[in-house]
Amino acid sequence: MVNAPTRGRRPTAAPATAGEIFALIRQGGVATRTEIGRATGLSRTAVAARVDRLLAEGLVSEVQGGAVTGGRPAARLAFHAAGGAVLAASVGVSRTSLAVCDLAGTVLAQDSLRIRTRSGPEPVMTAVAERLEGLLGEAGVAPAAVRGVGLSIPGAVDSVAGCSIGVPVLPGWAEVKLPPLLARHFPVPVRVDNDVNVMAIAEQHAHPGIDDLLVLKVSTGIGAAVVSGGALQRGAHGSAGEIGHTQVADGPGRPCHCGNLDCLEILASGAALIRDLTARGRSVDTVSAVVDLVRAGDAEAVTLVREAGRRIGEVLAGAVNLLNPSVITVGGDLVGAYEPLVAGIRESVFKRAVATGTQSLRVEPGALVGRSGVTGCAILVLDQVLSPGSVDEILALTDLRRARV
Known part of the structure; x- marks a missing residue:
């Protein structure tokens, strides 16, 4: 049973740290020193000391607010998104998206x-x-302002060790710890996760109130991520959502790089479409070139993309029956060919999944198409470096450096 707070005070015995106060300000729960005192039970002097440290670190800003009855205007506190930056790198098999973001995750520059x-x-x-x-x-942005790096890579990831578990599309990457490779250039915390997981983190933020979400990425490869009950599901060994290596019925017996036959990825991914269109005499070597053909109305490209959508939908139908999501968002480079791709997905999902699972199901493009990877990477690392514990560590290090001067 959760104890209810009494008269606005914190239910725990320990005094609120500066990091905990920062979390209240960042979440919009308090905006003045008086409100902080009421929420935490701290004295005016203790509140002032903690707030002053947050102001000095640049994590909080202060402006004069509206007048209060019978006194001077109350100074209002706000999260200072410009008080630092994080770096985001969403690595793909053939293309990597990069960005510099402020502390609210807003993209300042990207490439x-x-x-x-x-x-x-x-x-x-x-x-x-x-x-x-x-x-x-x-x-x-000065390099010294960087507070963290968020990194995503394709396939299953050991997010604690920060490395690929070992997937066929990343030969030579298995168990190579990636944070030290970036820490040589940026001596800050580095968080690593699966590429579709970070897309799901971004899409979850873009879909407030949606607790059951299935995020699909169709690019050079195919992957998915699952948000269930409001929480991202990584699975027992980080491989939740690996639908690309689900075997498809009635395939032609084509070997997949994972060692199996007729995996969804080898039949319906962007790489598969490049292969099949090249065999038909089209000059395509990227997923973007496939999208260009579809947009130009190439009948054969449109047909192949719709068939790829049908095969993807066959696999998604089982996921819909198992997870009952409210929304399926579709992202990745092939989303540029959205109409035939999603027409095929819907055709199979609504034909094969149970009616109760599809009666209110929405299949739609991702809310952050083109930015979900870097936005998710930014949120991934921001959740760590702006946590109460991390903020307290930052302030302790600042105090230590000052003491040495």
């Missing part, structure tokens, strides 16, 4: 790199770091 992951983790991370350094300059 993409055409670099293949088969080059290996060290060359890719070096290229990522060098371009992020350039983006900092373009955004007018």
Whole structure:
């Protein structure tokens, strides 16, 4: 049973730390020193000391508010999104999206790199770091203002160790710890997760009130992420959502790089469409080129994309029956061919899934198409570096440095 707070005071015995006060301000729960005192039970002097440290660190700003009855205007406190920055890198098999974001996750500068992951983790991370350094300059952000880096990679990830568990699309990446490779350039916390998981984090923020969400990424490969009961589900070993390696019925017996036959990814991904269109005489070598053909009205490209959507929908139908999501969002590079792709997905899902699972189901493009990867990476690391414990650690380090001067 949760104890109800008494007269606005904190139910715990321990005094509120500066980090806990920052969390209240960031969440919009308090806006003045008086409100902080009521919410925490701290004395005016204790509140002032903690707030002053947050102001000095640049995490909080203060402006004069409206007048209060019988006294001077109350100074109002607000989360200072410009008090630092985080870096975001969403690594794909052939294209990597990069961004510099403020402390609210707003993109200040962004770019993409055409670099293949088969080059290996060290060359890719070096290229990522060098371009992020350039983006900092373009955004007018000093390197010293960087507070963290959020990184995503394809496939299953050990988010604690910060490495790929070992997936076929990332040869040579298995168990290579990625945070140290970026920490050489940016000595700040680095968080690593699966590429579709970070998309789901971003989409969850963009869909307030939606607790059951299935996020689909169709790009060079195919992956999914699951938000159930309001929480991102990573699974026992970080491989939740690996629908790309679900075997499809009635396939042609095509071998997949994972070792199985007729996996969804080998039949319906962007890479599969490039292969099939090239075999039909089309000059395409990227998913973007496939999208261009569809937008130009190429009948064969439209037909192949719709068939890919049908195959994806066959697998998603089982996920709908199992998870009963409210919304399926579709993202990734192939979303540019949205109409035939999603027409095929809907056709199979609504045909094969149970009626109670589809009666109010929405299938729609992601709310942050083109930005969900970097936005999710930013949120991923912000949730760590702006947590109460991390803020208290930052302030303790600042105090230590000052004491040494």
